[in-house]
Amino acid sequence: MEILDEFKKYLDNKYPIDGEQNTIKSYYSDIKQFLKFFEEYFGETIIDFKRVHVTEYKQKFLEKNEYKFSTINRKLASLSIYENFLIEKGYRKNKEKIIKEYDFYKIVRPYIPASKLPKKTAEKVKLKAGENSKRDYAMMVLFLEGGLRVSELVHLELKRDIDFDMFSIKILGKGNKIRTIAMEGLILEAIRDYLPEREILLNGKKNKYLFVSNKTANTNTPMCRTSINNILKKYCENINERKIHPHTLRHISATDKFQEGYSDLRLKMFLGHNSNATNVYTHPDD
Numbered sequence: 001m002e003i004l005d006e007f008k009k010y011l012d013n014k015y016p017i018d019g020e021q022n023t024i025k026s027y028y029s030d031i032k033q034f035l036k037f038f039e040e041y042f043g044e045t046i047i048d049f050k051r052v053h054v055t056e057y058k059q060k061f062l063e064k065n066e067y068k069f070s071t072i073n074r075k076l077a078s079l080s081i082y083e084n085f086l087i088e089k090g091y092r093k094n095k096e097k098i099i100k101e102y103d104f105y106k107i108v109r110p111y112i113p114a115s116k117l118p119k120k121t122a123e124k125v126k127l128k129a130g131e132n133s134k135r136d137y138a139m140m141v142l143f144l145e146g147g148l149r150v151s152e153l154v155h156l157e158l159k160r161d162i163d164f165d166m167f168s169i170k171i172l173g174k175g176n177k178i179r180t181i182a183m184e185g186l187i188l189e190a191i192r193d194y195l196p197e198r199e200i201l202l203n204g205k206k207n208k209y210l211f212v213s214n215k216t217a218n219t220n221t222p223m224c225r226t227s228i229n230n231i232l233k234k235y236c237e238n239i240n241e242r243k244i245h246p247h248t249l250r251h252i253s254a255t256d257k258f259q260e261g262y263s264d265l266r267l268k269m270f271l272g273h274n275s276n277a278t279n280v281y282t283h284p285d286d
Contacts, residue, residue, distance in 0.1 A: 030078035
């Protein structure tokens with residue numbers, strides 16, 4: 001369908017950063033699925049859609065196929081992005097959005113008391129990483145001290161984002177929103193110590209990303225999420241602990257900052273949140 005090709009180009013321009021490729025794929029596949037459902041269910045091909053189509057899509061397809069609420073929310077978010085495309089490109093003359101806030105399921109994140117977070121495991125993993133690889137240690141420090149998402153970490157660019165003059169790190173977060181964190185203490189030390197190892201990994205090749213591997217050294221591409229998860233898994237196995245995920249490290253970082261006295265607003269800025277998601281970190285401990 002020509003409209004899908006045009007939508008893909010729109011997404012490529014909207015999310016030009018390499019780190020958004022997973023986002024683009026999700027939006028594209030969701031809209032492709034929606035248009036296919038419409039054609040099969042209503043027997044016609046469309047470009048734009050109406051309120052009744054959204055209702056039918058939710059009830060007759062998404063809920064019927066027992067998608068998780070989080071997946072349904074993502075697919076509705078894709079429709080909302082598609083609406084923006086239709087409006088901006090002139091396919092929809094009425095500029096009112098059909099997807100409303102009440103369409104989304106409210107998902108309450110489980111609150112994990114600070115005392116239940118695997119802080120000791122995280123520290124052991126960090127120490128183990130430090131014994132094996134300055135790169136892995138720097139990653140762990142950025143997770144625990146900088147509160148980065150895994151997508152933010154792997155897409156840090158050395159020249160663009162790491163400022164040794166201002167001792168700061170520019171982080172490109174969700175929706176291409178930029179925030180800055182201080183590069184000091186452990187973070188500064190870890191990154192400086194890692195750079196000579198990075199040069200060895202590159203072996204004369206070029207790669208704009210801060211963190212590189214043997215696989216990505218000569219491709220100018222970032223490390224993938226799976227690689228980061230496997231690194232964490234390896235160190236957890238080495239110290240005979242249950243696997244922890246990158247987002248758990250971010251959770252630990254956020255909880256530590258709150259306990260250090262960060263206000264809700266400061267913590268929201270630190271994490272790059274634009275909603276009440278920060279509230280999950282600001283409960284008093286049990």
